[in-house]
Amino acid sequence: GAVVSQHPSRVICKSGTSVKIECRSLDFQATTMFWYRQFPKKSLMLMATSNEGSKATYEQGVEKDKFLINHASLTLSTLTVTSAHPEDSSFYICSARVTRPAETQYFGPGTRLLVL
Amino acid sequence: GQNIDQPTEMTATEGAIVQINCTYQTSGFNGLFWYQQHAGEAPTFLSYNVLDGLEEKGRFSSFLSRSKGYSYLLLKELQMKDSASYLCAGMDSNYQLIWGAGTKLIIKP
Numbered sequence: 383g384a385v386v387s388q389h390p391s392r393v394i395c396k397s398g399t400s401v402k403i404e405c406r407s408l409d410f411q412a413t414t415m416f417w418y419r420q421f422p423k424k425s426l427m428l429m430a431t432s433n434e435g436s437k438a439t440y441e442q443g444v445e446k447d448k449f450l451i452n453h454a455s456l457t458l459s460t461l462t463v464t465s466a467h468p469e470d471s472s473f474y475i476c477s478a479r480v481t482r483p484a485e486t487q488y489f490g491p492g493t494r495l496l497v498l
Numbered sequence: 499g500q501n502i503d504q505p506t507e508m509t510a511t512e513g514a515i516v517q518i519n520c521t522y523q524t525s526g527f528n529g530l531f532w533y534q535q536h537a538g539e540a541p542t543f544l545s546y547n548v549l550d551g552l553e554e555k556g557r558f559s560s561f562l563s564r565s566k567g568y569s570y571l572l573l574k575e576l577q578m579k580d581s582a583s584y585l586c587a588g589m590d591s592n593y594q595l596i597w598g599a600g601t602k603l604i605i606k607p
Contacts, residue, residue: 388540416594425585425597425598425599426585428595431594475540484529484546484548485528485546485589486543486546487531488543489533489540489542494538
């Protein structure tokens with residue numbers, strides 16, 4: 383299946399700093415990527431849909447100025463958590479939409495963010 | 499509204515068979531997905547059903563009934579490594595995945 387990488391896998395930062403997470407499709411081009419957040423023992427929560435060459439579409443309740451998304455190429459989307467606070471600590475997962483041979487999403491390995 | 503329901507937790511014995519059920523309500527329908535997620539890891543794709551019926555893939559099979567808004571994931575010859583959460587997700591008319599809360603499967607020797 384398609385491979386999606388995510389970097390970094392784990393990051394610890396101080397409150398007030400910004401953190402950038404990269405999501406790459408390694409062997410295919412992804413017009414659409416998704417960013418999810420997952421709290422312990424909870425399901426995935428869609429944060430935003432990232433479309434190459436256009437602005438991301440954010441879900442209700444997700445602050446677009448807080449979580450900056452850039453999808454500058456067909457293989458890379460980035461999520462920047464700006465002025466991170468402890469409540470932003472979470473597991474962030476990206477996925478890339480694949481439409482051939484069938485519609486599905488392939489997930490990156492996730493980034494565990496801890497804000498002190 | 500959109501909703502995915504699946505049991506919170508199930509327990510089964512190594513070598514046995516287990517069926518994890520899922521009912522869904524989505525705005526439009528573009529398929530039903532099952533993902534496996536081990537603790538601390540991202541989900542991995544297991545199966546995709548868009549037409550009614552059973553799709554078999556090795557020890558795992560997935561079934562869909564669109565008229566009933568129902569799917570199940572069948573795991574045969576259970577192994578200890580199958581202990582994980584299994585996530586059911588329906589794809590709506592916008593091609594977004596609507597996620598269930600996941601079923602934690604505990605395998606006992």
